[in-house]
Amino acid sequence: MFATLLAIWLAFACAPQNAPERPAITVSAAVSLTTALTAIAQEYARAGSGTIRFNFAASNVLARQIVNGAPVDLFISADAAQMDVVARAGLLREQSRVNLLTNQLAVVVPNDRQRTFASINDLAGQAYRRIAIGDPQAVPAGVYAKQYLEREGLWSAIEPRVVPSASVRAALVAVESGAADAAIVYRTDARVSTRASVAWVVAADRGPRIVYPAAIVRTSTEPAESQRFIDFLRSAAGARVFERFGFGSAR
């Protein structure tokens, strides 16, 4: 038994490792960016520009990890509030902070109960007994969703049916698995899902302004490499990929 474990360990430990030409950077990014950023990083690596290690989670989780000392080079948050949490802890290189992307909210329903809303008021209907949104206490998508429903005068009707999720993707999964009857997610999340369909897209002028800021973490050991990646994200090549996944440019 021990010999087997030792053999396995040795096999991994001694595997040839190609030394990367450029130091890898660690990027903590909002989970709603998972698909788009992974695609961009592949392009980035293919061009020999460098290796990106991603840590995807709800932005409030990422902010708390950074505040608690997680070794992160670059933080991309789904809202300004969580970026401010890191800023208040004095952990940002403030001059590197930029608004990167914009997004919109959408209501999704399970594929097998596909429908299109005539208005957002439909969400208050009896068919929607469980509505998944990011935890409105902190998860950006949930905070945005609550702001939107409050503006539409629907929050008090919907709040008792809310299933707070750990992240926007968790809310999406709740609908995909059929556990929730509807979810409020980003339009970009709805787009990558094959098991949930869009019932309602929140028009940009009706919903809260959704902006994704990016900034280099003060304790980063690779600030120059991090800046290069931010520049790439803001380049025409980066914008093309983001656009393909439904994100808007914040400039």
Next chain:
Amino acid sequence: MDLWQITWFTVACASGATAIVLPPGVAVAWALARRRFTGRTLVETLVSLPLVMPPVATGLILLMLLSRRGAIGRILESAGIEVVFTWKAVVLAMAVMGLPLLVRTARAGFSISLPLAWPSIVAGAVLAFARALGEFGATIIVAGSIPGATRTLAVAIYSYTETGQDRQAGVLLVASASIAFLALWYANRLAERRPA
């Protein structure tokens, strides 16, 4: 903050889960200790599986079975029974995760002699109860974290921590540690009374 509601809800669900697993758990423990039957090792392995599997994976299996589209969920839905995202899911997740501890502990008692099995059964039940109190991974997947509806101590601590409400998390931490300590202390006392 709903310290009492969360604590009471957690203890109630853990008690319910322990009550549910006791009859089948003791039966399986007895069979494993006293009977030789084909598939014995298989039963033993299956029962112990939740002990070593990632709790999140166990939760995922439960969700796949019980959601509206799942094999069991479909039948339950036609009967008008909802499990996912309700207290029933909390109890179920706790029961599945507590079962291995009950069976393994009770089994040890049965292998000595029948009258002496009691302390082992009780110790097993207390262990299952304590494990149920702390259940997190399967619960968050199949029951979610709905305030006032499915939020247990473990899940609430996680949710409060994630949303930056450290003080609330701290209070619940003390509550959860105290209950777990009492349960384990009791189980250990029972185990010590058992003849070696």
